[in-house]
Amino acid sequence: MSISRVLDDQDNLTYYIAIFNDITHKKRIENEIHQLAFYDPLTGSPNRHLLRDRLNQAINVAHRENTQLCLIFLDLDRFKEVNDTLGHGAGDDLLIEVAQRLKNCVRDVDTVCRFGGDEFILLLNDINEKTVIEKAQTILATVLKQYVIQNEVLTLSASIGIAMYPRDGEDYATLLKNADTAMYGAKENGRNAFRFYQAELDGSTMRRMVVENALRNAIENNELWLAFQPQICITTKNLKGVEVLLRWNNETLNHPSPDEFIPIAEATGLIVSIGEWVLKESLKQAKLWLDAGLEPFTIAVNISARQFWNENFSSFVHSSLLETGVPPHLLELELTERVVMREPEAIIDIMNELSLLGVKISIDDFGTGYSSLNYLKRLPVTKLKIDQSFVRDIESDNDDGIIVLSIIQLAKALGKETIAEGVETLGQELFLFENGCDTIQGFLHARPMAITIFESWLDKKLCE
Ligand code: C2E
Ligand code: CA
Ligand code: CA
Numbered sequence: 001m002s003i004s005r006v007l008d009d010q011d012n013l014t015y016y017i018a019i020f021n022d023i024t025h026k027k028r029i030e031n032e033i034h035q036l037a038f039y040d041p042l043t044g045s046p047n048r049h050l051l052r053d054r055l056n057q058a059i060n061v062a063h064r065e066n067t068q069l070c071l072i073f074l075d076l077d078r079f080k081e082v083n084d085t086l087g088h089g090a091g092d093d094l095l096i097e098v099a100q101r102l103k104n105c106v107r108d109v110d111t112v113c114r115f116g117g118d119e120f121i122l123l124l125n126d127i128n129e130k131t132v133i134e135k136a137q138t139i140l141a142t143v144l145k146q147y148v149i150q151n152e153v154l155t156l157s158a159s160i161g162i163a164m165y166p167r168d169g170e171d172y173a174t175l176l177k178n179a180d181t182a183m184y185g186a187k188e189n190g191r192n193a194f195r196f197y198q199a200e201l202d203g204s205t206m207r208r209m210v211v212e213n214a215l216r217n218a219i220e221n222n223e224l225w226l227a228f229q230p231q232i233c234i235t236t237k238n239l240k241g242v243e244v245l246l247r248w249n250n251e252t253l254n255h256p257s258p259d260e261f262i263p264i265a266e267a268t269g270l271i272v273s274i275g276e277w278v279l280k281e282s283l284k285q286a287k288l289w290l291d292a293g294l295e296p297f298t299i300a301v302n303i304s305a306r307q308f309w310n311e312n313f314s315s316f317v318h319s320s321l322l323e324t325g326v327p328p329h330l331l332e333l334e335l336t337e338r339v340v341m342r343e344p345e346a347i348i349d350i351m352n353e354l355s356l357l358g359v360k361i362s363i364d365d366f367g368t369g370y371s372s373l374n375y376l377k378r379l380p381v382t383k384l385k386i387d388q389s390f391v392r393d394i395e396s397d398n399d400d401g402i403i404v405l406s407i408i409q410l411a412k413a414l415g416k417e418t419i420a421e422g423v424e425t426l427g428q429e430l431f432l433f434e435n436g437c438d439t440i441q442g443f444l445h446a447r448p449m450a451i452t453i454f455e456s457w458l459d460k461k462l463c464e
Pocket of ligand 3: 365
């Protein structure tokens with residue numbers, strides 16, 4: 001509406017003239033133009049122009065508020081093969097689905113841009129490196145889930161390069177270039193991986209790179225070895241099982257701890273071959289102990305998400321059991337609660353396959369993730385492993401005591417066993433005993449030990 005004022009000199013009156021215009025059509029066209037100019041027609045995602053706009057704004061905000069930003073460059077691996085074998089229609093459907101999944105991985109304030117072809121760029125606001133790593137892992141796992149496109153079941157992976165503002169660049173062009181460079185690094189690394197841009201190699205990135213490179217040859221160079229930590233029945237004090245914990249004998253790097261090298265192995269995909277090695281070696285060792293006439297005990301092996309989602313995981317477990325001749329019920333797989341509950345619906349099938357083999361499954365670090373009770377009931381899980389953070393303060397912190405007690409009761413109600421990890425004191429053991437926990441593991445009884453030390457520990461124990 002536009003209004004004009006008209007003065008009438010003769011009788012000194014003021015008139016107003018209002019003109020209405022229906023501009024619906026004009027607005028609609030404007031919207032369409034905006035849509036065409038700033039969004040990708042196929043996926044409906046922001047295009048590179050809008051990305052540049054948003055990134056510039058985000059940089060201003062981040063600069064003012066002294067926060068970090070992250071630009072993730074994602075390129076689908078072998079997308080061209082889909083296009084070539086199934087046709088462009090299938091390729092398009094796949095891109096739409098990928099765009100949707102990516103959108104579900106980020107917050108509303110973030111941007112998922114289709115950059116072109118099979119490339120996507122994610123702009124994440126106000127974020128630190130640790131969260132970026134978690135995000136990158138989530139994104140890789142999300143892309144990796146199966147697709148059903150035109151009645152065909154497909155799998156797809158992605159390579160991700162990451163640049164952080166302000167560390168890796170302070171403007172659109174630099175950040176983009178560096179994220180792209182990092183993405184190529186991830187591709188070279190065997191795909192289905194993420195990489196941070198590495199400009200000047202500061203202490204921690206340098207260390208990370210060196211560790212990563214050394215890890216590639218660790219198996220061949222016989223640097224990896226297994227430590228075994230006893231799991232003890234809380235009532236009889238008998239040995240019920242051992243947890244296998246990976247160790248890396250590398251003097252130059254000062255023997256990196258699993259907390260340092262396992263995340264690197266996971267990020268680079270090396271965990272798949274390392275994990276296979278751990279499982280095989282553990283079973284071989286178990287067989288030696290059985291053949292030596294020891295009373296059978298469970299071998300608990302930690303399994304990473306990347307291993308578990310590997311297509312052939314359950315058949316690998318199956319063939320390893322057959323090859324080594326270890327009865328399946330003596331193998332227990334430890335999966336963390338976070339991994340299990342991230343995609344419980346998808347995990348059920350694989351878990352069922354494994355439990356059909358007769359293998360046991362326990363949920364590690366229980367209490368630190370967000371378990372859905374409904375899934376907990378449905379999953380073929382035999383044991384909950386109470387996280388050591390609760391056990392540590394069981395005596396002093398009333399809340400932790402209550403949490404541990406509730407986990408034990410929950411497990412009982414669901415017909416599952418409990419094991420507590422990180423038990424260091426008699427007080428903790430007593431608390432767990434009085435509250436009905438089945439098994440304990442921790443420094444109180446034994447540290448993780450090399451084979452020979454474990455064997456003499458066991459000898460001594462049997463003589464007690
Ligand atoms: P986790 O599975 O939660 O393993 C338990 C960790 O607690 C081990 O650390 C163990 O040495 C430590 N621990 C055991 N008893 C006590 C105690 O009484 N007090 C304290 N403070 N700590 C105790 P470790 O060996 O350094 O392993 C760290 C993590 O690395 C493991 O956590 C696991 O997530 C991962 N890891 C180790 N070996 C493997 C492996 O073969 N495969 C995979 N995927 N992950 C592994
Ligand atoms: Ca564990
Ligand atoms: Ca644990």
